[in-house]
Amino acid sequence: MFQLNLKNIDFSYDSSRKILQKVNMEISQGDFIAITGRSGSGKTTLLKIMAGILNPSSGTVVINGQPIKKDEHYYQKIGYVMQYAEDQFCCETVFEEIAFASKNFGLNGIKARVEKAASFVGLDKKILLRNPFDLSGGEARKVAIASAIAHDPFFLFLDEPFSGLDKLGKENLKKILSKWKDSKKPVVITSHNLKYIHDFTNKIFLLEDGFLTQKLMM
Numbered sequence: 001m002f003q004l005n006l007k008n009i010d011f012s013y014d015s016s017r018k019i020l021q022k023v024n025m026e027i028s029q030g031d032f033i034a035i036t037g038r039s040g041s042g043k044t045t046l047l048k049i050m051a052g053i054l055n056p057s058s059g060t061v062v063i064n065g066q067p068i069k070k071d072e073h074y075y076q077k078i079g080y081v082m083q084y085a086e087d088q089f090c091c092e093t094v095f096e097e098i099a100f101a102s103k104n105f106g107l108n109g110i111k112a113r114v115e116k117a118a119s120f121v122g123l124d125k126k127i128l129l130r131n132p133f134d135l136s137g138g139e140a141r142k143v144a145i146a147s148a149i150a151h152d153p154f155f156l157f158l159d160e161p162f163s164g165l166d167k168l169g170k171e172n173l174k175k176i177l178s179k180w181k182d183s184k185k186p187v188v189i190t191s192h193n194l195k196y197i198h199d200f201t202n203k204i205f206l207l208e209d210g211f212l213t214q215k216l217m218m
């Protein structure tokens with residue numbers, strides 16, 4: 001079991017604007033955390049810092065009391081679903097896409113992992129041979145999630161996963177998230193619109209002018 005803490009995180013891309021200011025957050029077993037805020041408020045940036053993709057300008061990301069080391073041990077604990085599924089695709093088949101991280105980490109049982117992840121998100125086996133760039137938005141999002149979970153991460157980070165989905169796609173995604181929640185492994189999700197995830201979340205944060213504040217749950 002792992003706990004992640006963001007401690008006094010500041011971040012700027014350049015000197016014109018502070019994107020994050022003194023951001024603190026704890027992410028523990030059982031958490032389903034939503035981060036909301038207007039477009040451009042820094043939600044993706046914050047998620048990338050948690051995932052070890054971006055370095056904070058100051059402050060620390062801590063796992064079980066120790067600053068994270070951006071190495072394979074850390075990245076293997078993370079599943080990251082990008083805002084636009086196609087941005088994370090790099091392979092010629094859906095199978096290879098879902099297998100990609102597990103292969104990189106040198107894990108065993110690749111075929112079983114891919115099939116388990118595909119089945120978890122409700123992907124038909126026939127789709128595994130398709131090109132990931134030729135899928136519908138809903139299928140692509142499922143492949144992106146399967147790719148993020150096949151290596152069995154502890155933390156799951158999803159960036160605006162409901163965007164671009166139709167009503168059925170949103171309902172499907174809610175079912176996937178609801179199943180994942182049963183594992184009690186922590187989830188952090190960014191969303192403009194909380195209505196789809198309100199039922200799952202135990203903590204809601206608002207990012208505004210660089211500052212993160214926790215909202216009271218209704």
Ligand SMILES: Nc1ncnc2c1ncn2[C@@H]1O[C@H](COP(=O)(O)OP(=O)(O)OP(=O)(O)O)[C@@H](O)[C@H]1O
Nearest residue numbers: 013014019037038039040041042043044045046083
């Ligand atoms: N690589 C970059 N270089 C410079 N500025 C950037 C870079 N990436 C993002 N930004 C800027 O940083 C700010 C925060 O961006 P970010 O993508 O984190 O916001 P967001 O809340 O996720 O937005 P959205 O809801 O529209 O996805 C924005 O003003 C954006 O233009």
